[in-house]
Amino acid sequence: MNSPAAYLVPASVDEAAGALSRGNATVLAGGTDLMPQANQGVRVFRHTLININRIAELKAVSRSGDWLRIGALVSVTDLLQNSTLRGICPMLAETADHFASDQIRNAATVGGNLCNASPAGDLSPPLLALDASVEMACHRDGRLQRRSLPLDQFFLGPRRTALAENELLTAVQIPLPPPRHYGRFFKLGIRPALDIAIISVALAGVLENRKLNRVRVAFGAVAPTPLRARRAEALLEGRILDEETIRAAAQAAREEVTPITDVRASAWYRSEMVSSMMRRLLHEAAGA
Amino acid sequence: MKPPAREITFTLNGRPRSVEVPLTLSALELLRDVLGLTGTKYACGEGECGACTILVDDRSLCSCLLFAVDLDGRAVTTIEGIAADDASEPLIQAFVNAGAVQCGFCTPGLVVQARHFLAHHANADRAAIKRALEGNLCRCTGYQKIIDAVAERVAALHERGEEKDARSRS
């Protein structure tokens, strides 16, 4: 493992963005991806290690107007336990409940999960299904600037995101779900805990009279990036969740994904599970 | 050349400590190799097994994945701190009584995690105990005796609590 040459502990987003603007830096949040990757030699530290864990703003969960704002340092344990979050987005708590172990959830952050950009990252499918955007900050012309980007434009490839080298991910923003919003997350793994998803799927929408409106379907671990299954969504939109609609949507989803074969599962099995888990979640929604 | 380092100050088992740490040193390496507290175990080094569990500001964490420099200003409790606390004695005894210790390598991590869990969930059922310990691997006992030990503590705490209630009511 190499070592960074310098170490900074900024106290504010402004200070962190200033440090990032000098370039050649590695950001440290919970460290649960960074440390193992550095130990395995697949990750090299840049010149400056920037520890963002003392930036209070990044730990906040807040509601303003029609938006819920989840700071980048909000932990997976917070997703499970924060009552505001549980109330507004129970799907995130359901996801957190299948995430690693207590020790890891206590360290793992929302921002770290997204920036690590693993195709199998657990928080991506539910956040995509909640129409989340990411907020990023950087210094430009000597001033702090923030921009927002829909999450489905954030992931560019395995471990590649739209975050520029001088940018910090500061928050995830979620439009407040409308009444009768329904959201479910399912993660397929061999063990109930501490397992990387073989596939994961999130289903969300407004559920009324066995119909879903504003349908969102998102998958993890079946393509180079987490992905929205837009054809399946279109087939489900506003239709009664009967056998025929469910079968057609599950088939469409199967055709939209491009899984690979790896140590955890074959491409064929992943495709089968995409349609199988899709059917299961839709049947549950139909009966809810 | 000396690797780049940073001086940190933190509370270790109730006492302030200042120490200079290389930037990439893990909290586990700091505890074991620099400070000589070898109760916290190195096993997988990847956060999968929980043998290195410590408490940092009342959160349980895998010390193998934690950068030692990030301990600056925080309060750390290790198995040594827990063992020195009389209040932990019944839990440790429950592990012994239940036969929850075989080779013993996972035991410190399990005791830290169980002690922390019980402090916050004194009414936990067996399912909750299992969930709380799922980040701690044991290769000897098959887990039942470990869960028995923690469940015994929940039952004992409960009984004592009820006794106290009965006393205050009378």
Ligand SMILES: Cc1cc2nc3c(=O)[nH]c(=O)nc-3n(C[C@H](O)[C@H](O)[C@H](O)COP(=O)(O)OP(=O)(O)OC[C@H]3O[C@@H](n4cnc5c(N)ncnc54)[C@H](O)[C@@H]3O)c2cc1C
């Ligand atoms: C044993 C174990 C089990 C795990 N189980 C799961 C699981 O079930 N599901 C799952 O999805 N993941 C799992 N993970 C992976 C990991 O815990 C998560 O991805 C976690 O959310 C990463 O967050 P972190 O704060 O630890 O990130 P870090 O390791 O600190 O950072 C991850 C990456 O993001 C960058 N970064 C972090 N924050 C920011 C920011 N605000 N702005 C810019 N860049 C940033 C870092 O530079 C680094 O490249 C597991 C890991 C371990 C070790």
